[in-house]
Amino acid sequence: MKNKQLLLTFLGFLLFQISYAQSFTVCNLRENIVYVGIPNPIEVTVENTDNKDILLTSKDATLTKQVNGTYDLDVSKTGKLSLVVWKKNKKGKLDSLGNALFRAHSIPEPIAKVSGIHFGEIKKSVLTASNGIIVLIEGMDLESKSIVTSYNCIIIYKNGNTKLFPSNDALFTENIKMEFSFLQPSEQVLFCNIKCVGPDGKERNIEPIELTISK
Secondary structure, eight states, rough: OOHHHHHHHHHHHHHHHHHOOOOOEEEEETEEEEESSEEEEEEEEETOOGGGGGEEEOOEEEEETTTSEEEEEOSSSOEEEEEEEEEEEESOOOEEEEEEEEEOOOOOOOOEBBTSSSSEOHHHHHHHHOBEEEETTSSSEEEEGEEEEEEEEEEOTTTSOEEEEEEESSSSOOOHHHHHHHOOOOEEEEEEEEHHHHSOEEEEOOOOOOEOOOO
């Protein structure tokens, strides 16, 4: 009889625990990876719960709630971070529903390209049709937030002579475009000392572009 009462008590406690538990989802666009120095959009949902009754916190990052119920997550260092999901109960108090784990990475180094080419041969017609340098952060949706602030264009001719053309933005200057029109096969165009401001606001000196005019 005593064992039966213990079993019923345990089952009652277990049912209470199951009825209290709720599934939740915490996600972003990058498969639980966030990046240092930029706002990372985070979405949290709890089944059968309005956004106004959900709270997301972390001791490892700063979370700013947006109007639509999403959060912007800002983190200052790389490594693991834990987000805690809370739900407001009927008494107005917060109950913890669980944790979601993320990993913070540094933003990858940008790659500079002209017409999609970083190194190798390029047709003269393709080069002359290009407007300037495009900076990409491969595997991320941050291309438009990376801005070239300056670079040097060096043209190496068949006879060994070189010309240097500086630029203070990503675009090709009129002088550079004019010089492109005179290029011959096997002559080289180098874009070096490329300075770029990334989405985190930091200026970087990124790898040069090395192009050879194809035949």
